[in-house]
Amino acid sequence: MEIITGGVTAAKGFEAAGAAASIKYKNRKDMAIVYSQSPCVLAATFTSNVVKAAPVLWDKKIVEESAFGQAVIINAGIANAGTGREGYEFCSRTAAKAAGLLGIPEDSVLVASTGVIGMQLPIDRIEAGVEKLVETKEAGKEAGNWAAEAIMTTDTRSKQAAVEIDIKGVKVTLGGMCKGSGMIHPNMCTMLAFVTTDAVISKELLTKAVKEDVTDTFNMISVDGDTSTNDTLLVMANGMAHNEEIKEGTPEYEAFKEGLHYVNESLAKMMAGDGEGATALFEVKVTGADTKEQARKLSRSVVGSSLCKAAIYGHDANWGRFLCALGYAGVDFDPEKVELFFESRAGRIQVYKDGMTADYSEEEAEKILSEPEVTVLADMKMGSETATAWGCDLTYDYVKINADYRS
Secondary structure: OEEEOOOOOOOOOEEEEEEOOOOOOOOOOOEEEEEEEEEEEEEEEEOOOOOOOHHHHHHHHHHHHOOOEEEEEEEEEEOOOOOHHHHHHHHHHHHHHHHHHHOOOHHHEEEEEEEEOOOOOOHHHHHHHHHHHHHHOEOOHHHHHHHHHHOOOOOOOOEEEEEEEEEOOEEEEEEEEEEOOOOOOOOOOOOEEEEEEOOOEOHHHHHHHHHHHHOOOHHHEEOOOOOOOOOEEEEEEOOOOOOOOEOOOOHHHHHHHHHHHHHHHHHHHHHHHOOOOOOOEEEEEEEEEOOHHHHHHHHHHHHOOHHHHHHHHOOOOOHHHHHHHHHOOOOOOOOOOOEEEEEEOOEEEEEEEOOEEOOOOHHHHHHHHOOOEEEEEEEOOOOOEEEEEEEEOOOHHHHHHHHOOOO
């Protein structure tokens, strides 16, 4: 596996563009397209929220019922959630507009939206934006950059990742982009993520790989505990690498899963570290759990705790908060066996063992917690299973941003 620069246009046959359509934002790109020169098999996961935005309902139908997918139209600023039948009709109109201009079936066009809930899309501006996107789409890194920038809302930076793998001597590429900064919580969040690959792989096997990998990547991040109405992870495979078809139970499938995991995990961590108002990426590693699910529950409990996030922001080695969050995770363990550590580029320090505080330096702990990437390690001393979750610190700016989000 070779890590490369790029995003959704890294794989063969994929084009992209970003355009300014004044959906909500002024003087910036706020619509994007991802287009494949060849039809794609699709795999996706969507929000677990009972309240699902119109684009989620549209895309779910496309993924489950259409023969293939070939394009995605994305807008930032308005979520098209809580918009009733009209919102769903606007999905259809957006897809129809793109399909007509691209010369592909309407049911091969997916749509995605992110932004304020409850506002109707300005469909005339959306359709005009689609025209701009189709006119300007192209291959190459720059086009991928434009698309990644266009889908941002409160994100402070675009998020992309790409990798090359070898499938029996044939180079296969996977690349992706995502957005997400607030309303981020395990089980899919306010996140839109798009992964493209030129691999030859069946829809069934691609779906299996995606659903398994989401459990330990996108579903292990939390910024604020809110699960969005719009979460979408869409994976498109166009087969243009012309590799021998990847089959389950083979080294080639393992290589594909490794590449997919790298892209998904990289994007997930970028989202966690770019949480609204965040100053630090907050990672929680749990080791020594009895089962994988226990390890996931424990790590997610800590990374989702507002008190733990606030401690990370304050560089405060208040280990009691982290132990407490482990304790209400719904996993039975012996607190006197647990060991807690803080770790960053500045070093590693043990803060809790044998049921009480460890002999450590507060000054050294503060130094470790002052880095832009901080890890809390919890060894449960029960078994051999591990899991990692990602989040960010909780700052004053998070409240400021969300107190005035609709402006």
